[in-house]
Amino acid sequence: MSQFSLFDAGSDHLDIDLPDGSLRYWPALIPAAAADQLLQTLLTQVAWEQSEITIAGQRRKIPRLNAWYGERGADYRYSGRLFRAMPWLPSLRQLLQQLEQVSGARFNSALVNLYRDGKDSVDWHSDDEPELGANPVIASISLGAVRRFQLKHKTRRDLALQTLQLEHGSLLLMAGAFQHHWRHRLPKMQGVSAPRINITFRWVVHGNQRAPVVA
Template identity: 65%
Template sequence: MSQYPLLEPDRDALLINLPGGQLRYFPHLIPESEADRLMASLQAEISWEQSDIWIAGQRRKIPRLNAWYGDAGADYSYSGRLFRALSWLPDLKTIKQQVESACGTVFNSALVNLYRDGSDSVDWHSDDEPELGSNPIIASVSLGAVRRFQIKHKSRREVGLRELDLGHGSLLVMEGEFQHHLRHRLPKMPGVNKARLNITFRRVHVATLFPQ
């Protein structure tokens, strides 16, 4: 049985309609004391790596740590490199079940991110890698420091910047045509001196090993 309260999307989620896409935000996916425990144990147990990125011909470390977990074979290309899926940790599996029941869908993998403090960030992007298929559902769980999530339209400048603060134990669901029309980022926040851990559950289409 789930150790978390049963969520009802109509009652527990805030629906955010944007030109070109939709977000659902559940402020309380995980009760606070459990979120505290998960933050400490996952921060210690995840096999963190710091990937490289090429900017203007120079190799730099990306300003966050990450790791890729998933079912066997659910590998993923991100930031120009291939991540082989590590086997699920029990805590990640438990969170995955709760997220799946809130979203009404199943996921086979997750990119886990650690923003060590406010100087870590992720720049404007869409989660539109071919492995995710068109109109992917991406479910993003936040633990630790509250950080701002910003959204902008790819072509319609009049839409302006939209933002949302993602709290400890919350779930944000990106779905529909969100990745086609909108970009998102997590900007640096100089005043933040605590860590934030983020888990983005995804469904990657696993390549068939023996195509007919």
């Protein structure tokens, strides 16, 4: 893959002002043509599978396809299932290197989700598995169909449900205590027939590693 920058160096970001965590959003980090190409590359190259998870003792297929990539040993466990990291695809490695520069954070793995159309979704959850450590920095790249990403505070009923539209080529950086205090979801959306890919870059603590200290 070529080494030129995927990102628009002058791309604007905005800080989303919410209590109990930090959220920063770049609506157009990856210019449209590069984002189109990355979407096509990932649609064809990712080893997509429809995982089964166990909820309340029942096996269920999740309503999306996914795959887990990362450095060797950066494995991830959720809902009773172990995801072993597959070696980085060149396109994901390039994205990783450039994201580390933009965000000032480090990542060793990524969950890649494919929402085939508006019937696919992810339900309310926080990315708070123990292997992500305390206060994880999570970099979320969106490609394809624009979908609603919703946020709900875990305890403060006075805070309204928040809805962001995650654009093609956007980056949402979630950090600080965000995963402790907020849940997020991607609801089903009628009338959406195009696919969307979301990639969340994460740092999984494994072996003797510690979570990186971010200034």
